[in-house]
Amino acid sequence: MSLISSNGLYSMRLGYNFIGLYAKFQENSAQPDQIYLKHIALEAEAQIVEGQGPISALVNSDGYLGLYQNGTKPIDVQAFNSFQRPINGFLRVRLEPDGNLIAYYWDGSSWVLDFKAISDTCELPSPCGSYGLCTSGQQSCSCLERSETTSSFRECEGMCENNCSCWGAVYNNGSGFCFLMDYPIQTLVSVGDESKVGYFKVREGEGKKKTSVVAAIGYLAAGGAIMILIGIGGFWTYMIWRRKTRDENDEVSPGPYKNLGSESSQVYGGRNVQ
Secondary structure (H helix, E strand, O other): EEEEEOOOOOOEEEEOOOOEEOOOOOOOOOOOOOOOOOEEOOOOOOOOOOOOOOOOEEEEOOOEEEEEOOOOOOOOOEHHHHHHHOOOOEEEEEOOOOOEEEEEEEEOOEEEEEEEEOOOHOOOOOOOOOOOEEOOOOEEEOOOOOOEEOOOOOHHHHHOOOOOOOOOOEEEEHHHHHHHOOOOOOOOOOOOOOOEEEEOOOOOOOEEEEHHHHHHHHHHOOHHHHHHHHHHHHHHHHHHHHHHHHHOOOOOOOOOOOOOHHHHHHHOOEEEEE
């Protein structure tokens, strides 16, 4: 048993113990359709008996979509808003062109929404189209900026490495999709998918172990006394030289000069250049 959307891209099918919604993302493709929603029967009132036949779906006048195997008791109930409320009009279930399974009832003049299998628009299979960005809760779509399709991760990495405004790149080995990020990287989420890899720029010293800092402090403490003595001697030598220089020639080097201060350092290609 199956239900197909009007555009032919989505279908509802019944499995051994579940309802599945499937999407055909590539037409005329040999690849199987991808499932984007799977609801397993709760088997609260009746149990599925192996070998007793497939399950079926039925829209009940009491306001629900029931799954049955054999018998009058459902193995699962998907309740509508009109559940156990007297509705004089007809009930119907449609798989819409966006892939959502929706139920309606007739109030005498129009079809009224009664049930949605997927309530969040962003959970639909393709609410914003290819490479679109859906903002959950706002039901808004935007485009991914600075996106490219490359032949390899190395090519994607190079595009970011040679771009001073790029902080990182995410690459999908399956689609070749390369997304460049022009903002600082925050928390990353591990998905356990080896087909998705990333390249990120970090400041020099980020992630180093604290032991290296402790060791540096130890070296400073050991040579502290020697440095103090050398500093005192150097200071007095400098003061004597400065006084002698002023007495001999009360002039400065020709030409203007500028105290660069914080401007004496700029960042190029992710490295600090003095």
